[in-house]
Structures are given as C-alpha cells and as structure tokens.
Amino acid sequence: MAKGEGCLSTRLGGIELKNPVLLASGTFAYAEEISQWVDLNRVGGLITKTITLKPRAGNPPPRLAETPCGLLNAIGLENPGIEGFLKSKLPFLLRFKVPIIVSIAGEDKQEYVELARKLQREGVAGLELNISCPNIARKEGRMISQDEKATYSLTRAVRRETSLPLVVKLSPNVGDISAIAKSAEEAGADILSLVNTFLGMAIDIDRRKPKLGNVIGGLSGPAIKPLVLRAVYEVAQEVKIPIIGMGGIMRWQDALEFILAGASAVAVGTANLINPLYVVEIIEGLKGYLQKEGIGNIEELRAGLEE
Amino acid sequence: MEGRNLLHKLRVVSNLRVSPGYFKMVLFAPRIAQSAYPGQFIYLLVENTCFPLLRRAFSVHRVREEKGEIEILCKIRGEGTKLLSRKREGEEIEAIGPLGRGFECFSREDYQAVVLVGGGVGIAPLVFLGERIKNRKGMKVLVLIGAKRREEVLCVKDFQDLGYKVEVATEDGSQGRKALVSELLAEHLANAEVCAYNVVYSSGPLPMLKEVARISGEYRLSSYVCVEQKMGCGIGVCRGCAIGVIDKQGRRGYKRVCRDGPVFEGGEIDWTYV
Ligand SMILES: Cc1cc2nc3c(=O)[nH]c(=O)nc-3n(C[C@H](O)[C@H](O)[C@H](O)COP(=O)(O)OP(=O)(O)OC[C@H]3O[C@@H](n4cnc5c(N)ncnc54)[C@H](O)[C@@H]3O)c2cc1C
Ligand SMILES: Cc1cc2nc3c(=O)[nH]c(=O)nc-3n(C[C@H](O)[C@H](O)[C@H](O)COP(=O)(O)O)c2cc1C
Ligand code: FES
Numbered sequence: 156m157a158k159g160e161g162c163l164s165t166r167l168g169g170i171e172l173k174n175p176v177l178l179a180s181g182t183f184a185y186a187e188e189i190s191q192w193v194d195l196n197r198v199g200g201l202i203t204k205t206i207t208l209k210p211r212a213g214n215p216p217p218r219l220a221e222t223p224c225g226l227l228n229a230i231g232l233e234n235p236g237i238e239g240f241l242k243s244k245l246p247f248l249l250r251f252k253v254p255i256i257v258s259i260a261g262e263d264k265q266e267y268v269e270l271a272r273k274l275q276r277e278g279v280a281g282l283e284l285n286i287s288c289p290n291i292a293r294k295e296g297r298m299i300s301q302d303e304k305a306t307y308s309l310t311r312a313v314r315r316e317t318s319l320p321l322v323v324k325l326s327p328n329v330g331d332i333s334a335i336a337k338s339a340e341e342a343g344a345d346i347l348s349l350v351n352t353f354l355g356m357a358i359d360i361d362r363r364k365p366k367l368g369n370v371i372g373g374l375s376g377p378a379i380k381p382l383v384l385r386a387v388y389e390v391a392q393e394v395k396i397p398i399i400g401m402g403g404i405m406r407w408q409d410a411l412e413f414i415l416a417g418a419s420a421v422a423v424g425t426a427n428l429i430n431p432l433y434v435v436e437i438i439e440g441l442k443g444y445l446q447k448e449g450i451g452n453i454e455e456l457r458a459g460l461e462e
Numbered sequence: 463m464e465g466r467n468l469l470h471k472l473r474v475v476s477n478l479r480v481s482p483g484y485f486k487m488v489l490f491a492p493r494i495a496q497s498a499y500p501g502q503f504i505y506l507l508v509e510n511t512c513f514p515l516l517r518r519a520f521s522v523h524r525v526r527e528e529k530g531e532i533e534i535l536c537k538i539r540g541e542g543t544k545l546l547s548r549k550r551e552g553e554e555i556e557a558i559g560p561l562g563r564g565f566e567c568f569s570r571e572d573y574q575a576v577v578l579v580g581g582g583v584g585i586a587p588l589v590f591l592g593e594r595i596k597n598r599k600g601m602k603v604l605v606l607i608g609a610k611r612r613e614e615v616l617c618v619k620d621f622q623d624l625g626y627k628v629e630v631a632t633e634d635g636s637q638g639r640k641a642l643v644s645e646l647l648a649e650h651l652a653n654a655e656v657c658a659y660n661v662v663y664s665s666g667p668l669p670m671l672k673e674v675a676r677i678s679g680e681y682r683l684s685s686y687v688c689v690e691q692k693m694g695c696g697i698g699v700c701r702g703c704a705i706g707v708i709d710k711q712g713r714r715g716y717k718r719v720c721r722d723g724p725v726f727e728g729g730e731i732d733w734t735y736v
Contacts, residue, residue: 184699188721192465192697212715215735219692219702224512226694233701233716377512405512428695428702429507429516431465 162445162452163199163438167420168345168397169320170254170280174199175453176410176438179401179424180258180283180324181205181230183431185244186251192431197438200254202322202348202422203244205285207259208266210236214290220357220366224403225378226425227355229369231290232260237273245277254280256322260288264312271317281319284310287326287351289373300326300335300351307338314343322399324348327379332386333393340394348399348422349387353379376425377403384416391417391458405433407440417458465697468561470494472506474553475531481613483538484583485547486523492530494560498522500591501564501665501688501725504534505696506546507556514542519693521587521665521724522560524620535616537583561696562724565591565663565686573661573684575602578621579647579674581666582609585617587688588665592624604650604659605629608643608670612636644673651681659683662728668736675728685728691719706732 163174177200183189184204195201213233220227235244240257248255257279261267271282286299286309299305300323310323323339325332327350336347352373357366365371383402391398400418403425404410410421426433445453475488494504505517520534538544549555567573568591576595578588585607595601603626609615611634621628630638631646639646643666651659664674665688678685694702698721707717707730714732717723 182695182700184701188465188698191463194463213701213704216704216706216716217692218704219694219700221514221516221692224515226515228694228700228702230701233704376515425515428700430469431697432469 172199174438175420177422179422182424182427189431195251202256205232205258205260206234206240215368225374225376227372229290229367229372256281256283258283258285260285264309267313268316271313283322285324287324289354298326301329303338306335307342310339310342310344320345322346322348326351328354333390336390336394340396346397350383379403387418388416407437410437414456415459468558470557471554472557474549477549486535488531488533491532495525495527495530495532498560499564501587502560502562504557504559508542508545518542523586535586565725575659577659577662578605579664580607581670584666589617589620596624606643606646648677672733672736687728688725693720696720708732
C-alpha cells in the first residue's frame, strides 16, 4: 500500500480493498495492454471483461457511437471463453496484488452455474454476475435483471454453487431497480454493482441508418451519471449489502458523489478509454480530499449526505 | 510502463486551412517525430471536458524530424474536428501516440515499383510514406489521387515535389479524369508490362479500399490498406474498433483497427460487409 492510503481502505462484502476504486468490466480487457500505462497494484480491484462459456466473436461493426458526453457500445461480449480465459488471461491478472473479480455471463442458468464452478478454485476474489448486458440476445427480449423472479432464481442457483463473494450487476433499464436489488440480496448476493449501461440508439441521418451495427447499444459515460446516482441513492436505502457504483466517473469528485449517495466502492469504466491514468488521479484526489478534510477513513462518508 | 512514454502534451506550431473544410496542423512533438513510421496515428484529446468525450484519431501526415514537428491533415466532419480546426498557435493538446501498426513493409527492398492510391483525406498517411520511400535507389512510384470534387483533391504538390508521377480522378470531373481512383488503378495495371509494379499502398474510404484490394489481387500484387473505424480506447482494450477479417483457411473473425491495424493486407479483410 502506498504511504498514507490507509484512509482509503475498505471492506466490500468480504473483499478487502486498499481503496474503493475499481476498474469496470469491459473497459480494460484482461489488463495486458493497460498495465503498460497504469501500475495496477495501485487500484482497488479489477473486474474483468465478461467471460462466457464458449468464445464469442462479438457484434458486427461499427460497435461504437459517441453521443453528447456519452458513449454507445455494442461490443457483443467478445471474449475468449472460460477455457481460454483460464489458460491465457487469468495467470497474468493474478500477478497483480489486487482482488480480481471475474465477470461472467451465460445463455441460461445452467451456464452461469457451470462458469461459477470452473472459477471456484482459481484464486479469484469474487464473481460478478453480468445479468444486464444489453448487447447479447435476450430470452424473450428481456435481460435477467429486468425480472425480479429471474434475478432471484439465477442468483440463488449460483450462490449454491460457489463460496466466493458474489456480485450481481444490475441493469438500469427497469421500472423499480430497488425491487430487483432486493431479489438479488434475498437470493444471497454479497455485493451489488450499479449499473450496467442504459439501452440507447443513434442514427446517421445522411445514410438514414443506425450508427451501430447492432442497431441498439448501451450508453455509458458522464451523460448517465445523474441517472445512476439516483439509482444508487435509492437502492442503498433499501438493501444492507454494499454497492459498487459506476456510471460516468471521470474525476475524484464524481467518485465522491457516488460514495455520498451510498456506494461502498466505485468502478471506473469509460474514463479508462480516454486516459488509463485517470483512475490513479481519482485515487489520489480522494486521498487528498480526506486529508484536507481531516477524515480518518472513506467509510465515514458513505451515505453521508447532510440533512 | 511503456505506454506512458506515448502520452504527450503537444504544442500547436501552426494551424492553417488548406481548402474549404480541410486544415493542416503542425504540432511540436519531438518524440513522435522520432519514432513514428508511415500509417501510424496519433490520438488527440480535443478538449479536457466531456464533450467531445473520446479522443480523435489522425494519421501522421508528415514528419520534420530536425524540427521535432509532425503534421496532421484533417477534414472537418463533426464537433471534434471543428474544434480542432480552431486551435491557435501556442495552444496545447494532449495526445497519445504514435499508435497502431502502419505500413510495416514500407522498407522492403524488393518493393521497387510502388503505387500509392489515396481517396479524400485518406491521402494523409501516404505523404509520409512517400517521403520515407523517396531515398531508396531505383524506386518507381506512381501516385493516384481520388476525390469527389476539385476542392477535395489534396497533396498533389507534395507528391510532385517528391518527384513522383501523380494522376487525379474526381467523381464530378472537376479535376483530372472523371472516374473513380480505383478505375485509374485498374487501367494502369492492365496497361503495365508484366510485373511493372509489385505493391499497392492505399488509404481512404472502405468502399474504395475494397476495390483497390480486389484489383490488386487480380494482378497478383500485394496490397496494404489503411482503414478507418470508430475507435474507443485506441490502445486495444475495448474491442470497439473491430473490423471483419478472414484468414487463409477462410475462417472469419474480427481484428482491432487500433492495435492490429490500421494497416492490413488487402487480402486479410473480410470485404463482404463493406
Ligand atoms: C486510424 C485513423 C486515422 C485517421 N486519420 C485521419 C486523418 O489523417 N485525417 C482526418 O481528417 N481524419 C482521420 N481519421 C478520421 C477522424 O478520426 C474522424 O474524422 C474524426 O474522429 C471525426 O471526429 P468529429 O468529432 O469531427 O466527428 P464526429 O461528430 O465524431 O463524427 C462525424 C462524422 O464522422 C464520422 N466519423 C467519426 N469518426 C470516424 C472515424 N474514426 N473514421 C471514420 N469516420 C468517422 C462519423 O461516422 C460521423 O458521420 C482517422 C481515423 C482513424 C481511425
Ligand atoms: C466498451 C465497453 C464495454 C463494456 N463491456 C462490459 C462487459 O463486458 N460486462 C459488463 O458487465 N459491463 C460492461 N460494460 C459496462 C461497464 O462496466 C459499466 O457498467 C458502464 O460502462 C458504466 O460505467 P462508465 O460510465 O464509467 O463506463 C462495458 C462498457 C463499455 C463502455
Ligand atoms: S479502440 Fe479500443 S480496442 Fe481498438
């Protein structure tokens, strides 16, 4: 731990973090390239790109479209599959002295369970259930996290399979996100990730075509921050398990907003694509703020809005 | 931490309009000037705000190593390029680069007779390439430039100054031949004696590159194409810049334009969807 960062250490549903700033799934791949830029031992934790049972090629291009202060993506979970991940990606990730949380997604419940089983004894710090990816075909047009019962039943099934800390990542594309959050908690989730991307679309008027090859994608970046803050604020009052907040965090001030709204940790996503060093600036910024304000530990600020 | 050596603050030396909607920016970038090779790009943070959010990619257009300067040639397309066109001398722009795999084969000794085919602003990296191959003995270079109309024909003089033969095609016939630049290429290859050329380097819009790759293939010439794609990270982590490829066994897949490219062998790209 870098000197003087004790004030940032925190516990997240059974996972010890030296600071509450993680890298969000899908925005740093499996650390190979980004470790050339950032000393990953500085970050609080890493949530890998989502892994599926079989390798996936991903969606047809274009996969990205920029919108005002936001980014639409339709990557389509391009990944080497669990066997490829265990063989060629995980050993590199485990070199870093930070918790590695592996994000997983299956086509059905059985696949999630199988993925959890395969990861049980691999030295990872936890699993994140991606039940909120907007970029893959969904059963009956819905994501699991759009349905309370499906969220409960899936979380429960994986909970039975694994003793690893279990993160459930929720979609914001729902009417009542607190209800979904409670289902995940009741089913045995240890931590919630809020949120995955918002469904969105952009159109090229010259060609009269969607800008994304997949037509619809997921919106991330600063544009979504106020929407996610609201979700974190409300869910934090409804559940007892800790929340990792993410959505548009670019600077330390954004991270602090999430913590004040009730998040125990934050994850940085889109910002990594702009500058892989922003995450270090965020950690430094939080530390500086605590020191300036004379606050002993970041946990004192959690859900710390003044009346 | 090699990546960090690619992070720079670049000072604008000059920024000039070259024709309506196009500008050329000179940047003081000694480390990039020293290490970049043709086909690589730099990735500029237009503003240090959230709008535009992502960086913008530009090919290295020219390098003046002795002055530590590089040039980019840009077309104004949307908000990002509009803001860049307004940057003044002395302003600083945050950049990463040089990035990507460029025309790696440009120094191959056996590529003695070369055709450069550029479309629109895609011509930008070919000027850098043209400069780098200039001093090789016995080089024969033909430059074919295509554009929609006269105002968009760029860099003719740059190539003439290098001593290369230049031919222009415009879609509306307002300059040079009224034709597609790929049609010029087809004619040249058809009329040339056997093995008159041995490689085609091309950069421009995808439909043009598709034709260039197809025509070069017909004459069994190697072709290398520099492609554009919407990009996210620029460093290979987000998989946002995918382009369809097809391997020698006919298997389809995706590669990353930012890291595996932007230059690919013409036969490597899966042109079906272009
Ligand atoms: C490797 C690479 C090298 C490039 N080199 C040059 C260069 O030398 N000179 C130059 O003028 N441009 C170059 N481009 C394209 C340039 O990056 C885009 O024109 C620029 O990002 C547009 O930004 P904007 O904010 O002005 O437009 P936006 O508002 O982002 O988009 C406006 C329009 O431009 C199109 N567009 C945006 N980005 C790209 C892109 N990356 N590729 C193709 N079309 C795009 C969009 O589809 C949209 O219709 C290059 C792109 C890549 C990937
Ligand atoms: C390019 C890209 C790829 C992503 N891939 C995944 C993924 O594989 N799994 C996942 O759970 N979330 C994925 N996300 C969502 C992010 O992890 C995060 O939840 C979301 O982007 C909001 O945070 P941000 O605004 O900081 O990016 C992806 C986001 C982006 C921009
Ligand atoms: S732009 Fe992110 S992988 Fe190429």
